[in-house]
Amino acid sequence: QQQVKQSPQSLIVQKGGISIINCAYENTAFDYFPWYQQFPGKGPALLIAIRPDVSEKKEGRFTISFNKSAKQFSLHIMDSQPGDSATYFCAASSTLSGSARQLTFGSGTQLTVLP
Amino acid sequence: DTAVSQTPKYLVTQMGNDKSIKCEQNLGHDTMYWYKQDSKKFLKIMFSYNNKELIINETVPNRFSPKSPDKAHLNLHINSLELGDSAVYFCASSPGLGNSPLHFGNGTRLTVT
Numbered sequence: 001q002q003q004v005k006q007s008p009q010s011l012i013v014q015k016g017g018i019s020i021i022n023c024a025y026e027n028t029a030f031d032y033f034p035w036y037q038q039f040p041g042k043g044p045a046l047l048i049a050i051r052p053d054v055s056e057k058k059e060g061r062f063t064i065s066f067n068k069s070a071k072q073f074s075l076h077i078m079d080s081q082p083g084d085s086a087t088y089f090c091a092a093s094s095t096l097s098g099s100a101r102q103l104t105f106g107s108g109t110q111l112t113v114l115p
Numbered sequence: 116d117t118a119v120s121q122t123p124k125y126l127v128t129q130m131g132n133d134k135s136i137k138c139e140q141n142l143g144h145d146t147m148y149w150y151k152q153d154s155k156k157f158l159k160i161m162f163s164y165n166n167k168e169l170i171i172n173e174t175v176p177n178r179f180s181p182k183s184p185d186k187a188h189l190n191l192h193i194n195s196l197e198l199g200d201s202a203v204y205f206c207a208s209s210p211g212l213g214n215s216p217l218h219f220g221n222g223t224r225l226t227v228t
Contacts, residue, residue, distance in 0.1 A: 032214040034214075034216065036217075038156075041221065041222075042219075042221050042222075043119070043205050043207070043219025043220050043221050043222055044158070044205075044217075044219050045218075045219065046216035046217065049214075049216070087156055089158060093214055096170070096171065101213060101214065102160065102163075102171060103160065103217065105157070105158040105159075107155070107156070107157050108155075108156045108157065108158075
């Protein structure tokens with residue numbers, strides 16, 4: 001049972017283009033939505049995150065768009081660079097019990113930015 | 116200084132063996148995790164410890180046993196290894212139980228032959 005669905009599985013973009021990765025969820029208990037970036041041979045690292053009370057968050061070239069009613073959120077990478085080539089994971093967090101929280105990851109998108 | 120370090124980086128072993136992966140974090144975080152990343156790069160949580168107390172224990176075979184001697188260390192012991200255990204195992208830590216970012220180690224690639 002995949003609670004966070006991510007697409008596309010792979011994405012090839014020209015340098016300077018816009019990369020868009022989409023995620024959808026069903027569980028309305030999710031209340032925090034981070035994106036992680038993973039380079040080959042490394043662990044994932046937090047890139048940007050959003051709470052559902054805002055529709056957009058921007059940090060440099062990276063923007064999260066959030067649509068609460070549609071239960072969808074997306075990552076936009078503007079002016080994509082070859083150094084952005086990595087695997088991107090969306091995730092969603094919910095309370096497990098008490099103050100414990102659980103992070104559920106999407107299936108990942110392999111982004112390749114061509115020079 | 117490496118924030119979350121795992122050893123070994125690579126582990127090749129035969130079916131039926133028992134092996135351990137060690138993890139240490141020097142960030143002063145209270146919560147530590149083990150994640151499994153399969154060949155399709157899907158990340159799934161296995162265990163979470165907060166201040167040495169187990170708080171998340173997903174549906175993982177009981178051949179997998181985490182051990183937290185102190186809050187800076189979370190080791191993973193695997194008994195009777197099977198071919199399907201081949202994956203990359205990531206240790207991670209976070210400051211607390213809230214929406215704190217996870218800090219991942221660089222993974223241990225386990226290959227069972």
